[in-house]
Structures are given as C-alpha cells and as structure tokens.
Amino acid sequence: MTTLALFVPGLLGPWPAEIHPPKPHAPTLRRMLARGDRLTVEPLGFEGALARLFGYQGEDLPWAALGLWGEMGQRPEGYVLRLDPVHLKLGMTDAIVFGGPSLRLSIDEARALAASVESHFQDLGWRLTVAASERWYLQTPQAFDLVTTPLTRAVGRDAGLFKPGGADATRWLAWLTEIQMLLHAHPVNEAREAKGLLTINHLWAWGAGMLGALSIGGMDITLVHADHPLARGLAHAAALPVYDLPERLSDGDVLSMDAGHSLVVLDDTLQPWLDGDHEDWLATVEGLEACWFAPLWQAMARGQVSELILDAAQGGRWRFKRMH
Secondary structure: OEEEEEEOOOOOOOOOOOOOOOOOOOHHHHHHHHHOEEEOOOOOOHHHHHHHHOOOOOOOOOHHHHHHHHHHOOOOOOEEEEEEEEEEEEOOOOEEEEEHHHHOOOHHHHHHHHHHHHHHOHHHOOEEEEEEOOEEEEEEOOOOOOEOOOHHHHEOOEHHHHOOEOOOHHHHHHHHHHHHHHHHOOHHHHHHHHOOOOOOOEEEEEEEEOOOOOOOOOOOOOEEEOOOHHHHHHHHHOOOOEEOOOOOOOHHHHHHOOOOEEEEEOOOOHHHHHHOOHHHHHHHHHHHHHHHHHHHHHHHHOOOEEEEEEEOHHHOEEEEEOOO
16 A cells, blocks of 8 residues: 655645636646645745645755756765856846746757856856756855855745845856856857846755755655655655656556655646746646546555545645545
8 A cells, every 4th residue: 555645836826816727637736635634734835835844844945956966967076056047037126037948948059058057167166067958056165154045935936036145146146147248248148148048147046955964864755756856855865766757557557656654746737837827837737637546546445555645735735545
C-alpha cells in the first residue's frame, strides 16, 4: 500500500479576482476536489510550500545551493546565488518582471551572456554555471549578507518592490547596475531586439547562501520523484532517494513507489500560472488529468494507493482515501 503526496503548484491558482481562466476538461480532478477532505494549511508560495513538505518551516533556505545540488548531483561548496536572466518592462513608475521559459532564450544565447558577465567580474572570482537557459548559478569566493526574493514571487510585478536587502545590498545593487549596462549593448540583445524578442536587460539575484550544516528532516517522505532542481536538492539534503519523474503514471510506476510515503513533484503548471498564460495552463492541466489524476484515481480504486495528498501550494491542500 502506497501513500502519495502530489505537489502541483499553480494547479488551482489562485487567480486575481478579475481573471476568469477557462475551465479545463478534467473530470477526475473535479471529482477528487469535490469528494476529498480539504486540509487547513497556510497558503505559501512555491519555495515555502515545497520546503514545508520536507518538514522545513520558512523560506530562508539557501535555494541557489540546493538548486545547484539538484542540477549537478554534487553538493556545492561555498557561497551560491541564483542570477536568472529577466526582462524588465519599464513603465512610467514601475518595471514589470518577465522571466522563465516565456523569454524564449536559447541555451547558446544564455551561455554567451553569462560568459560576458563572468569575464567582466573575473577579478572578483565569479563563476557562472548555466544549468538551463533560464537558470544561472553564481559561485563566489566571498560570502555576502544578502536578503533576496525568489523570482517566482516577482514575475509579473514591479521589480522595485523586491530590491535586495542586507548589509551587502548596496554593493550588489551597484554590481547589478553594471550588469544592466553590460547587457544593454550586448550583441545577443541586439539580435533579439531585431527579431522582436524581449531583451535580457537584467539578472534577478535570489536564493543566496551556503549549505553549511543545513539539516532537512522531520517529514514523512521516504522517496521523491521530481525533475525540478529545488525538489531534487532538498531530497539530497534530506538524504532521500530521488528519481526522475515518469512522463505519465502506470501500474509499474505506482508499484515502484511503495517505499512508504512518496512525494511526486509536478511543477508544469507553475510557469503558465506565473505568466498568466491561460491557454498553456489549460493544456497543462488537461495533460496532468490524462497522465496523472485519472490513473491515480484508478490506482486508489484498485487499492494500490491507500492515501493521496494533493498540495497545490497557494491553491490549497486536499486528502483523499479509498472511501472517497
């Protein structure tokens, strides 16, 4: 008998009151939400809700170091900071943040931009790793006192609301201004502008910190299936076995998750929700219905799964048992 926790951020919004996205064709998901028990939990953003599943209360984790661990499979030493490429759309009084896959930044473009930034700051010993076009990791020989905000909380909002804090914030704001000037005249951005694509005119600094003696524990999870680097990094930090996420759930996959309490991280709905891309979100939810929700409902009916927890981060949490 298997207990499964599904973490699906962005699945159920929440959406702004004036936004009414189309309803996906997901009869199994609707049935689950109608019959299951809704649990009372504090709504948290992606990082905080993910940390809570691993028994950690709060959002002050070294997310960059955890993400790099999840990407590379090796525990990084020293100070790590995410420097993610973004586009700031300047208005009269604000600068709205756009980031993630919606930028359509190629890996070659990302590497060229990152190489220029790394070269510009070579005297400081900066080392940039481009794990994916939208995920950059900076390792520095010096640690900094820096308080930052995850990009997931800033997308679609005014960048001015999330300026870095901490004792070294002034120094970092000056460096980020240098980076903006460097990016402005970069050939990659000139080419992107000529194609009508959003330019990369800023890097979003967040997740600063060192792993040090970080201890993750106190959770019920015994097995993790995830592709997201933060989930994989947390699993490594908690000394849990972590496996790649199957494209869809099959009987064999259910049986392979029988090591007690398995966590499955399905993060595909997160970016469409952050971007407010209703068509992409709709298609993604309907894909999850076919590949995950319907097969899980059938597995519960057959008794292969004894309990299912659905955690949608800010969208709420539900518990389902076979009687439902």
